[in-house]
Amino acid sequence: MSVRVGLALLKAELSKAWARPILEVTIALMAILSVASIRPLTEIYSQSDFSTAFQSIVAESVSATMTSLMLPLVLMCAVLMSLSFARDYESGLMQSLLSVPVSRSLFFTVKFVAVILPLALLSWFFSVFFVGITFYSSPWIVLQFSFYVLPVSVLALMFCGGIGVLVALLIKRTIPSVLTTLIANFFFWFICSMESEYVYRSFGANFANYVCLAPFKSSLVFLDKLLGIQHSVSSSLIDPLVSSFSVGSFGILVVFWACVLVVPMVVYFSRRFEICD
Amino acid sequence: MDCEIIGEFRSVTKRFGSAVALDGLSLKIYRGINGLIGPNGAGKTTAIRLSLGLIKADAGCAELFRFDCWNDSLVIRGRVGVLYEKLAFYDNLSGLEQLRLMAKLKGASDSVVKLRKLLCLVELDESVHGRRVGGYSAGMRQRLGLAQALLGNPELVILDEPTANLDPLNRVKILELITFLNKEHDISFLISSHILPELERVCDNFILMNKGKLLRQGSIVQMFEKTVTTKFIVRVQPVESVMVFLKDEAYVEDLAVIDDCLHVVVRDAVLFRKRLPLLVGQVGASLDEVRMVKSDLETVFKSTVEGA
Ligand SMILES: Nc1ncnc2c1ncn2[C@@H]1O[C@H](COP(=O)(O)OP(=O)(O)O)[C@@H](O)[C@H]1O
Ligand SMILES: [Mg+2]
Numbered sequence: 001m002s003v004r005v006g007l008a009l010l011k012a013e014l015s016k017a018w019a020r021p022i023l024e025v026t027i028a029l030m031a032i033l034s035v036a037s038i039r040p041l042t043e044i045y046s047q048s049d050f051s052t053a054f055q056s057i058v059a060e061s062v063s064a065t066m067t068s069l070m071l072p073l074v075l076m077c078a079v080l081m082s083l084s085f086a087r088d089y090e091s092g093l094m095q096s097l098l099s100v101p102v103s104r105s106l107f108f109t110v111k112f113v114a115v116i117l118p119l120a121l122l123s124w125f126f127s128v129f130f131v132g133i134t135f136y137s138s139p140w141i142v143l144q145f146s147f148y149v150l151p152v153s154v155l156a157l158m159f160c161g162g163i164g165v166l167v168a169l170l171i172k173r174t175i176p177s178v179l180t181t182l183i184a185n186f187f188f189w190f191i192c193s194m195e196s197e198y199v200y201r202s203f204g205a206n207f208a209n210y211v212c213l214a215p216f217k218s219s220l221v222f223l224d225k226l227l228g229i230q231h232s233v234s235s236s237l238i239d240p241l242v243s244s245f246s247v248g249s250f251g252i253l254v255v256f257w258a259c260v261l262v263v264p265m266v267v268y269f270s271r272r273f274e275i276c277d
Numbered sequence: 278m279d280c281e282i283i284g285e286f287r288s289v290t291k292r293f294g295s296a297v298a299l300d301g302l303s304l305k306i307y308r309g310i311n312g313l314i315g316p317n318g319a320g321k322t323t324a325i326r327l328s329l330g331l332i333k334a335d336a337g338c339a340e341l342f343r344f345d346c347w348n349d350s351l352v353i354r355g356r357v358g359v360l361y362e363k364l365a366f367y368d369n370l371s372g373l374e375q376l377r378l379m380a381k382l383k384g385a386s387d388s389v390v391k392l393r394k395l396l397c398l399v400e401l402d403e404s405v406h407g408r409r410v411g412g413y414s415a416g417m418r419q420r421l422g423l424a425q426a427l428l429g430n431p432e433l434v435i436l437d438e439p440t441a442n443l444d445p446l447n448r449v450k451i452l453e454l455i456t457f458l459n460k461e462h463d464i465s466f467l468i469s470s471h472i473l474p475e476l477e478r479v480c481d482n483f484i485l486m487n488k489g490k491l492l493r494q495g496s497i498v499q500m501f502e503k504t505v506t507t508k509f510i511v512r513v514q515p516v517e518s519v520m521v522f523l524k525d526e527a528y529v530e531d532l533a534v535i536d537d538c539l540h541v542v543v544r545d546a547v548l549f550r551k552r553l554p555l556l557v558g559q560v561g562a563s564l565d566e567v568r569m570v571k572s573d574l575e576t577v578f579k580s581t582v583e584g585a
Contacts, residue, residue, distance in 0.1 A: 008381040012367050019369055092363035096425075099329050100382045101355040274332040276293070276323070277363075 005102060006110055013114035017084055022076075023118070029072035030122055034065055034130040062145065062229060065130050066220055067193050073123050073153070074160050074189045074216065078181040080115045081164025086177040089168070095275050104270035112165070112262070116157045123157075124150045141227065148226045155258040156219040160185055162261025169265065169273060192216035212242045215257045222250040281308040283433060283465060284328065289337035291323055291489075298323040300489035301337065305482075306433070306467055310459050312480035313469040316582060320489040321469040322362060325437050329359060341433070355384070358426035359435040364418045368411030372401060372421050375410050376428070385429030399424045400450065415442040423451070427458070434458075435467045440475065448472070452479050473578060487582045498547055507546040508570040511539040511553070518560045526552065 088094040088111075097107060128146040135141050164181045171177040191214045200208040212221050225247045245253075284306035291299040299320045313321050326332050327339055330350020339346040341353045366375050373392060380387045387395075396406055399420040405413070413421065419442045426434050436455075440448040456479050458464045470476050476483070483500050485493040493500060513519050516534055523529050523541060528549060531542035543549040550567070557564045 005382055005384070008378055012370065012378050015369055016367055088365075091365045092361060093365035093367070095326070095331060095361055095363065096359075096365050097382070098331060099354055099357075099359045099361075100379060101351050101384060102382050103351060272333075276326055276332050 002106060006106055009110045010114055013110055017080055017114050018118060026072060026076050026122060030069055030126045033068040033072055034126045036068060062131055063220055065127055069123055069127055070216060071189055073119055074185045075182060077115060077119050077157050077160045078164045078185040079178050081161045082168045082178045082181045084111050084115055085165055085168035086172060086174045089172055089277055090174055098275060105266055108266055108269050112161060116154060116161055119157055120150060120154045123153045144227055148223060152219050152223050155254050156216055158258035158262050159215045162265060165265045166261055188215050192220065209241050213253060218250060218257060219254045222254045225250055283308055284341040287338045289334045289339050291327060291335055298489055302489055302491055304484050304491050304494055307482045308465050309481035310466045310479055311482045311484060312476035313467060313484045314476060314578060315486040319486050322437055325435055329354060356432045357435060358428060358431035360422045360426040360437060360439055362437045364422045366410040370410055371407045372396065372410055373406040376424055379425050380428050383429035395424050395427060419443060431464060433465045433467065437469050439468060440470065440472060448475060455479055485581060492581050507543055509541045510568045510570060511541060512566040513539060513557060514563050519557060519562050522556045522560060
């Protein structure tokens with residue numbers, strides 16, 4: 001019964017959140033940014049020490065694809081989630097929908113999934129496609145990658161969407177909450193895209209050490225670790241936390257980041273949140 | 278009037294920051310048609326939101342069907358249909374699709390044929406059923422909202438300013454529809470409106486509020502009980518002889534003949550209504566029509582709100 005209700009609502013939410021230009025714009029953004037991150041294979045063959053070079057290229061290429069994909073992903077997620085909650089609140093649609101016997105937690109979940117799921121699928125498609133192009137000679141890596149990347153991107157997007165919801169439910173106005181969320185998410189993405197060596201030089205070893213624990217960065221590190229990729233460049237210099245923590249610890253960290261905002265928001269929304277605009 | 282109580286507020290208080298939206302509001306919602314009357318900012322919409330569990334009372338107790346409005350709102354929402362002042366739909370869906378979605382959410386398994394019938398009942402023609410809701414006019418949206426509120430056999434339908442976007446002719450039609458639904462399908466209504474003459478015609482029970490407080494509650498007669506004066510237009514033949522008798526009645530404030538009709542201003546409307554037929558009988562005149570002046574609820578409204 002509630003599954004059927006959820007699906008009907010999901011369908012309507014999907015068609016609203018991804019109406020005409022939004023899906024197209026997202027796809028275009030992701031395509032452009034992931035094309036930009038393809039590495040030519042010739043780099044690999046011209047190296048003498050093949051396996052070390054391969055490792056390093058893999059590391060850079062996977063990270064680069066994911067990092068550049070992450071920008072449109074994170075920004076779209078933030079904008080859409082804020083829009084979805086703040087605009088519905090402002091327009092009165094939330095009020096109408098919560099006046100029929102639909103539980104608030106189901107409503108929240110459906111809205112959340114309607115934004116997260118297509119984004120995760122898009123990121124899965126694009127990253128597998130472009131990592132696949134780069135490493136078609138080693139299908140095992142591509143296969144592993146395609147297996148891990150979907151759940152990891154869902155988890156990463158949950159954090160990002162959590163920020164969107166948090167801001168939307170606090171500010172309750174469409175435009176301000178979209179802007180605030182954009183800034184917040186750009187900040188986290190920026191941390192993630194910073195080169196460790198750069199951080200090391202400008203902020204010191206301590207700080208550089210902790211960068212890998214930041215929300216988006218930790219999911220990239222987790223993905224690298226799942227694939228068994230070592231960053232050859234930076235190992236001597238920094239990142240002792242990256243190497244000393246196990247895959248499992250990073251897994252827990254990623255799940256922690258995914259839940260840290262979403263779970264309290266679900267509880268807040270279904271227990272306390274008041275709709276009175 | 279059927280006196281079965283289906284909802285009750287007991288000293289409900291709701292603050293928004295420093296603003297007090299509901300200030301110890303107590304009211305009863307009866308089976309039948311209830312009118313919720315108050316000037317802008319009186320707290321009507323707040324009371325409606327509270328009764329559907331969208332907001333939580335700071336103090337006091339609000340119940341519908343003996344269920345707590347906040348804790349058991351899911352049960353209440355299953356038995357109530359609502360039309361808000363602020364109309365919002367999935368604008369990319371067609372009218373029929375929107376209605377079908379809401380029917381699903383309400384757990385009503387209405388067929389498309391039945392849904393189309395419902396749309397026609399609120400006077401949305403077949404031709405617009407397939408059009409995007411985003412392209413609907415304000416009046417059409419209001420009708421769609423009303424259809425939505427009627428989905429799934431609700432026991433109580435709450436309408437917040439239901440005729441705001443309609444022209445006078447269509448207002449009358451909607452009010453006739455409300456009366457019809459109440460009579461034929463035993464659906465109770467709670468209607469908030471500031472257009473008083475309308476409510477005066479259809480409602481059994483009136484709830485008059487201002488600044489978050491209840492001023493008065495009761496039937497139309499009870500509404501007028503404590504008012505200072507009420508104006509009646511009486512069509513009677515012959516006018517003069519009745520007039521002579523009325524002059525001597527203690528409760529009559531003012532008398533005039535305009536266009537062959539007797540315009541009477543009285544202090545006690547109930548007594549007047551009781552006495553008039555007797556007087557007319559004594560004179561042997563024929564009473565054609567007794568009509569309270571249309572704006573009378575408005576007078577009550579004004580004097581009560583201002584007096585409070
Ligand atoms: N979300 C809110 N935040 C602050 N004040 C509010 C809010 N909603 C309502 N109010 C205040 O509560 C009072 C009652 O509002 P409302 O219930 O909308 O009145 P009505 O529907 O009778 O016109 C108003 O004074 C309004 O300013
Ligand atoms: Mg209102």
